[in-house]
Amino acid sequence: MSANLVETDNFEQIRDRVRKLPFELEKYRELLLANVIMLGEIPAPTFHEQERIHLLEQRFNECGLQNCSIDEKGNGAAIIPGKRGDTTILLTAHADTPFPASLDHTLTLEPDRIVGPGIADNSLGIAVLATLPTMLEGLGIRLSSDILLMGAVKSLNEGNQEGLRFFLSNAERPITAALAVEGVQLGRLNYRSRASLGGEIACVADNAHEEVSALDVLNQIIYRLRKIHLPQESETRLILGYIEGGVTYKTPARKARLKFQLSSDSDQTIIDITEKIDSVIHELSKEYRVNIDFNIIARTRYGGLDPQHFLVLQARRVLTTLGIHPGSNAYSSVISGFVENEIPAMCVGITTGENLNYPDERIDISPIMKGVAQLIGLLLSIDGGCCAGHQ
Amino acid sequence: MIEEKEKRGLTISLCIPTLNEEKTIGKEVVLFKSELVDRYPLLDEIAVIDSGSTDRTIEVAASFGASVYLSADILPQMGFKRGKGENLWKAIYQLQGDIIVYVDADIKNIHPRFVYGLVAPLIYRPEIKYVKAFYDRPLALSKEIRPSGGGRVTEILVRPLFSLFFPELTAIIQPLSGEYAVRREILERIPFPVGYGVETSHLIDVYDGWGIEAFAQTDLDKRVHRHQATRDLGKMSFGILRTFLKRLKSKGIIKDLPELTPFLRQFQAREDHYEQIIHEIVEEERPPMIEVPEYRARRGLE
Structure with missing residues (x-):
């Protein structure tokens, strides 16, 4: 599909509207910031997002949205009804930090930034969901499609996107396309997912019988993992991200734990390497006579939109119209849940920020309305039909 | 609550006194304006009254939509005295509300409840005149006793003094909390120490004039703020004690009080010797606002 096919009268109308949006949205700045603070100051570690979701739900109710509800996994959702309502666009943000x-x-x-844990990932994203209904109403923007807003729970790390996956596999209405909202970085345009596996290897040595340190065993495991061939043609990578073990320097460690991520452009490669890791663990377990457990804590599938998909091209145009430089990395694990359910999806960031996932995480205030404008531009584009028949 | 407020024809002003609070003032203004002016119109006015900040407090507060006043610019003919009590007193002149809510600017965990929790008793109960905040957040309730949550100056100084001289006022759980809402008809009739003694004197004067029945207290759950050094608490205690003794004398509870020095003497150790530090703490007092001719003229009083 060539890019110039997207240059329709429809997009010209959208472009004219989108250009004005950052200025028009400024009057909602305090409303959004208040929602960011109120939602963001409620702790929401993965598996414990209920209180934050309840406030989100309260906001949805205050806006008079339809079908405000919390599902059995804890996701909070509501609908901004469209003029026709025969199609549905999902707008989602993960609630956990x-x-x-x-x-x-x-x-x-x-005056120019907000600082605190979880502000970028993803209190800002969830606050955008809470504020968008008021913004759209105030701007007089009503789509033909219904907009389904959903704050997703149990997303990060061991959560393995449980909330989103549950929602998508149990959704009663077909979803035309989905947009995932992240606090940062403005300009990200993720529409593909790599195959990946998040793994945890836990080693327990019984020191009553052997003076084996679990750290020695873990060291051997790491050595052997690094010996596994990683096919470069599928850009396969192994990241050792987290390690812990022992209680004191004086005695052999009884327990040690490693967390890693394996990623690739091939689902089959992940399966093959997982089998090799299983073998390594089996062998070392026998050799050292210790218990070694290998648990899969997260999984994503390879797939997503083609770079020439209408939605991707349209998204680039929307971002460029707003003076946002689209990022070159198409991949994010956020997309995997949509790939599994064959829903065209894209993940965008709302503003710039730094110190992600540290307690002094920070976001810049001034680009926020540009980020929200981009989101509304994408909603208008999808509503205008840029996803119809092009999955 | 808003329906009841409108039914009773009440107006409510929020006063945030500031002095170098650039870190926290923005959040307070954004939250109160967005939640309690735009979303739920409980507040008719949000005003920051500043004592002359040298940081970005004024700029930040104004950028987020607060009305900002310099204390020195209000009733300039009466001069300017540095102190939180001065700002609170001048707010009575400057602000329009039938109820004035005072909220300190240094609260890190600010939330709309800091306002609606304080004004609710005044909206629903005409006999209540003065609502004071307290903070209690037990993680689990059992039959065991737990501390009331009062600060060090409350427990070491103010509560013992109240126990001795005004036993009924010991019912106020946190007498020094900086968050309270008061009807104008009360505020304009009480004097205002400009410094540390303002909260203590309020309680004594309102109790003296309207009785313990005029008070209500609201549990605002939790307040996270700056921790003050013991030496600073010493200065606070000195100011409160001076105000307290002055009240005892004016009410005839004690008679032969010597002239009180404004100098507090503290020690600090440096290497192998101690050195004395002398602080001058002047607890000046502003008269009841209703006695100020400019105020009477502004409010159309005889």
Whole structure:
């Protein structure tokens, strides 16, 4: 599909509308910031997002949305009814953050930025969901399609996108396309997912009988993992991301744990390498006479939209219209759930920020409305038919 | 609550007194304006009254939509005195509400409840005049006793003094909390110490004039704010004690009080010797606003 086919009268109308949006949206800045603070100061570690979802649900109800509900997994959803309502666009953001509830979640609002844990990933994203109905109503924008807003729970790490996967596989209405909202970075345009596996290897040595340190065993496991051939033609990578073990320097460690991610452009490669990891663990378990458990904590599938898909081309145009430089990385694990359900989907960021996933995570305020404008531009594009028949 | 407020024809002003609060003022203004002016119109006015901040407090508050006043610009003919009590007193002149809510600017975990929790008793109960905040957030309730949550100055100084001289006022759980809502008819009739003693004197004067029945208290759950050094609490205690003794004398509870020095003496250790530090803490007082001719003229009073 060539790019110039997208240059229709329809897009010209959208482009004219989108250009004005950042300015028009400025009057909603305080409303959005208040929602960011109120939602963001509620701790929402993965598997414990209920309180945050309840506030989101309250916001949906206050906006008079339809079908406000919390499903059995804890996802909070509501519908902005369209003029025709014969198609549905899903707009989703994950509600959880990687920070424990015990951490002080107080956010600091400065004139040009907000600082605090989880502000970028993903309190801003969830606050955009909470504020968008008011913005669209105020701007007089009503789509033909219904917009299904959904705050997803149990997304990060061991959550393995459980909430989103449940929602998509049980959705009662067909979803035309989906947009996933992340706080940062503005310009990201993810529409593909790599095959991946998040794994945890836990080693337990029984020191009552052997003076074996679980750390020695883990060291051997790492050595052997690094010996596994990773096919470069499928850009296969192994990231060792987290390690812990032992209680003191004086005694052999009884327990040790490693978390890693294996990713590839081939689902089959992931399956093949997983089998090799199983063999390594089996052999070392026998050799050292220790218990080694290998658990899969997250999985994603390879797939997504073609770079020439109408939605991707249209998205690039929307971003360019707003002066946002589209990023070159098409991949994000967020897309996997949609790939599994064959739903055209894209993930975008709302603003710029830094220190992601650290307690002093921060976002810039001034680009936010450009990020929201981009989102509305994409909604208008999808509503205008850019996903019809081009999956 | 808003329906009841409108039914009773009440107007409500929020006053945030500030002095170098650039880190927290933006969040307070955004939350209160968005939630309690735009979304739920409970507040008719949000005003920041500043004592002369040298940081970006004024710029930040104004950028997020608050009305910002310099304390020195209000009633300039009466001069300017540095202190939180001065800002609270001048708010009575500057703001329009029948109810004024005071909320400190240094609260990190600010939430709309800090306002609606305080004004609700005044909206629903005409006999209530003065609503004070307290903070209690037990993680689990059992039959065991737990601390009331009062600060160090409350427990070491104010509560013992109240126990001795105004036992009924010990019912106020956190007498020094900086968050309270008061009817104008009360505020304009009480004097205002400009410094540390303002909260303590309010309680004594309102109790003296309207009785313990005039008070209500609201549990605002939790307040996260700056931790103050013990030395600073010493200065606070000195100011409160001066105000307290002055009240005892004016009410005839004690008679032969010597002239009180404004100088607090503290020690600090440096290497192998101690050195004395002398702080001058002047607890000046502003008269009841209703006695100020400019106020009477502004409010159309005889």
